[in-house]
Amino acid sequence: MAAKVAPTTTLPSRDEVDDIEVDAFIHAMSRRHGYDFSGYAPSSLKRRVLQLVQTLDVAHVGELTARVLRDDEMVPQVIAKLSVPVSEMFRNPAVFRKLRDEVFPVLASYPQINIWQAGCAHGQEVYSLAILLKEAGLYDRCQIYATDFSDEALAKAQEGIFPIRDARLYSENYLAAGGRHTLSDYYHARYDFMKLDARLRERVTFANHNLVCDGVFCEAQLILCRNVLIYFSDALQDRVLGLFRDSLSRGGFLCLGNRESIRFAPSARDFAPIDAELRLYRNAGGLL
Structure with a gap:
């Protein structure tokens, strides 16, 4: 056989x-x-x-x-x-200048301003925003919610300590973003590190929030979530955009990263572009 x-x-x-x-x-x-x-x-x-x-x-x-x-x-x-906590202060300065010149004047009409920085990583962009809000005279009316799903990243963000080797780049970005003074006015240098002024944290709440599974965090007039969605699938991107829509007040602003696009997302219809190149949008439902 x-x-x-x-x-x-x-x-x-x-x-x-x-x-x-x-x-x-x-x-x-x-x-x-x-x-x-x-x-x-x-x-x-x-x-x-x-x-x-x-x-x-x-x-x-x-x-x-x-x-x-x-x-x-x-x-x-x-x-x-x-997590991918890669950022820098005033990253893409043109975005911060746009916020300063076109968004802040609208925010100034609110007696209380809520801002949500989603995926705040180590906090460089949170402090950047706080500096420009101070220079615009709006900081004392603001509550900034800085969230991330990594407790380790949040702890670093709360410290506000960054390598001094990055100070030159940060200073150049600050001036390009329309800063009115010098960045060194906002930090103290010691050894190899720069520690940002603690007053920049007075109106900031750091909290754990997972965009993948958590719900609406607050009602905000401005949401920043820059270069986070690029790590998500199309379906998850659309879910998060829906979360942002539901979190924005009438006519509220959404700022995404320059590597992200909402063009093909079903939720794109909920946002009107203010500057599509800089990924700045407004809650379209609040503009009807």
């Missing part, structure tokens, strides 16, 4: 195995700890998870999954590494 020949099977490639393991990691983080990354852009999330494996010196994503399932103390570190 002829021996049976086992059917040939094609083993998955290393890349396919990584995809399977990343999916299992996402499921574990959601089921075990309540952090849902399923709506993130797959290629970006996979890249960050693989970088996390190298950073934490584990053998593979499967081992990382096993550890986060059993070690609660490891989760904050994982969340901090998966």
Whole structure:
């Protein structure tokens, strides 16, 4: 009798195995700890998870999954590494100049101004906004809500301490954004760091908020969320835009990052462009 020949099977490639393991990691983080990354852009999330494996010196994503399932103390570190807290003060100065020249005069008509900085990372843009609001005479009427889903990033933001090596770039950005003094008026330099004036935090509330799964945070006249949506899938981007729409007051302003576009999102109809190139929009529902 002829021996049976086992059917040939094609083993998955290393890349396919990584995809399977990343999916299992996402499921574990959601089921075990309540952090849902399923709506993130797959290629970006996979890249960050693989970088996390190298950073934490584990053998593979499967081992990382096993550890986060059993070690609660490891989760904050994982969340901090998966977030992308990359920013600078007055990043894209033209955006801040536009806010100063065209948005602030409208905000000045409100007795109380609520501003939501979503995905605040290490706080550079929060402090940038606070400085310009002070120079416009609006800061004392403002409440700025600076949120992020990483407690580690929020802690750094609250410190307001940044490397002094970045001071020159920040100063150039500040002047290009229409700053009226010198940036050094707002910080104290010591050793290799610059510490921003504590008065810039007087009207700022730092809080944990996850755009993926949390609801409306506040009613705001201005929402800034710059270069966060680029890490989300199309469906999640649309959900977050709906969240921003529901959080904005009538005619409120939305400022996104220059790498983001709402052109093809179903929620785009809810926003009227003020300056599409600078990604500045207004709540269209409040303009009818």
